[in-house]
Amino acid sequence: VNKPAVLLLDEPLAALDKKLREETQFELMDLQQNLGLTFVVVTHDQEEAMTMADRIAIIDKGEVMQVATPAEVYEAPGSRFVAGFVGNVNMFDGKIAAGEAGSASIDAGNGITIRTENAGNAAAGTSVTFAIRPEKIKVSSTKPAGAVNAIEGEVYDIAYLGDMTVYHVRLDDGQVVRASTMNAARLTEDPLTWNDRAWVSFRPDAGVVLTR
Template identity: 55%
Template sequence: MPRPPKFASVGAVRRSFAPWADPDAKPLIRFENVTKRFGDAIAVNDLSLDVFEGEFFCLLGPSGCGKTTLMRMLAGFEHPSEGRITLAGQSLAGVPPYRRPVNMMFQSYALFPHMSVEKNIAFGLKQDGLPKDEIAARVGEMLRLVQLERLAKRYSSQLSGGQRQRVALARALAKKPKVLLLDEPLGALDKKLREETQFELMDIQHELGMTFVVVTHDQEEAMTMADRIAVMDHGRIVQVATPGGIYEQPKTRFIAEFVGDVNILEGNVLGQENGLWHVQTPSAEAPLTIDDPDEVLHSGQAVAIAVRPEKMVIQRNPPGPGAVNVLTGEVWDIGYLGDWTVYRVKLASGAILRVTLANRSRFVESPIDWDDQVYVTFAPDAAVILAE
């Protein structure tokens, strides 16, 4: 659906939104040393996390990492084995799901097939005993919000996947919860519709000023929609940061490999000179030069160098004198993706690099081809040193 003009400034507003950077800001949601056990299995392990009012927050991680369990504890469908969860400063211990100011949109949408769109949206409001005129006004508001007015009388079984998703969203929003929980909300949609819906969710969240907490295993969804992302693994939070922080400054090898594509070069620290680290690696003839001032390393320490494919430069001619971080190899595979071309380069050490090149023009006079000998370079500040 086309984006309404009133959302033209969403990007600027989102860039300036950072309550987590304010030491005086109080979180809306707080998990304090929360653990959840199912028998001998630990789904969530001594986890602490703050989410702020008005935030579009994403729990990201592989299947089985504990992200859905964490959301279900917030909703009241599961209870912590240890620890405490508070909402707006109030403990949620013993509060049943229907009395919590949160609502959850399930991955399956869970619509009633025998009800029309408007009746599905009105269902929770009727259960709460709201007056008919207030229900009608709220349903109309939600239909306009998700742009389904013309389908109000249609049964949910007659809708497309994208339309059902919007009905489920409208029903969840109709009760005006403090927090909306979304469990893999776009998983049932095709790629193009999923991409469009990501921006629609951002716009709706901004218009309502509501706090959204989303669970997903899709890195692109998280990077597109979230103000902040918590990456989870084995029941713990590995890193919490903005999408840019997660992508550009991953704290561990797991995060670097899980979020986006990355090349990992193994090596050992030789030392530091003029603020730059020198790392010996079997992937290059000369030591690598890395500008990563946040790391504290010692000589001989084993490290991994993470470099994103788009930050590497590939060419057939040798780089000029004084070039640093030069890797030589042979083009092993080429993938043409339209806007990008992906090159897989096999180094003499046997390591395979992935290098992406933007296709800025329609024609290339002398394209790099299979089996070509090539040189791959990257700037010292394009890499991140991972010590764990």
């Protein structure tokens, strides 16, 4: 019986339906742990990669863009490409207006200033992209008291997915922000609906600043 050190699995679950694919992902993870082998899984399914992998390699046109844990790839992407490729993300282009010790203000144009605690070593005047995931953004009908980052817009689209609701909020400059909210309560007494004015807000440590 062959006992290879590395086992290559090329799209092993591609032909399965969603429910069976999810169940088989965990079975493969258990099998890998029991056998003590290294599995190299080739997949175009991001959810599959995030579920099964200890480390993920993001490849673009034959070039390895980033190798990291699933959490690092998602929460700390190394570039715009990786941020946009893995999961959903909102991006604001701008320039560092001022800052020190990792904290900075970003002038995103059209009167939008974003304050962040994750600016790294980016100096004033540097062109950057501020990337933030939808689940890090809150949507409300009124401006949250004490919010450091809050931008007003209009509810453009809503998708109720059972466990969460996804909002698309069109800002006054035309950019659409995607926000996802977990439905912790069974019913909301006064839910936001289409064409409502709304505020999107987020913490200064919620996003990441990208310089490439």
